[in-house]
Amino acid sequence: MIxxxxxxxxxxxxxxxxxxxxxxxxxxxxxxMAISVPRLKPSNFIYTIRW
Known part of the structure; x- marks a missing residue:
């Protein structure tokens, strides 16, 4: 049992x-994925932050 x-x-x-x-x-x-997805499209990510 034990x-x-x-x-x-x-x-x-x-x-x-x-x-x-x-x-x-x-x-x-x-x-x-959250880190690497913006790096795949850095320009889009930067524009999103600026505007």
Missing amino acids: GVRLHIAVRVKWDQTWSSMIVVLITTVITF
Whole structure:
């Protein structure tokens, strides 16, 4: 019984770690896209800021 409980606890901890890693990964991708998209069209971005 103790071994089974330990296994379940480890499994839950592992799932939480993976989900948090996925969230971090998605956030990083979104941030990277937000940074790189204006660089693809720098002139449009600059005009948008000026006017």
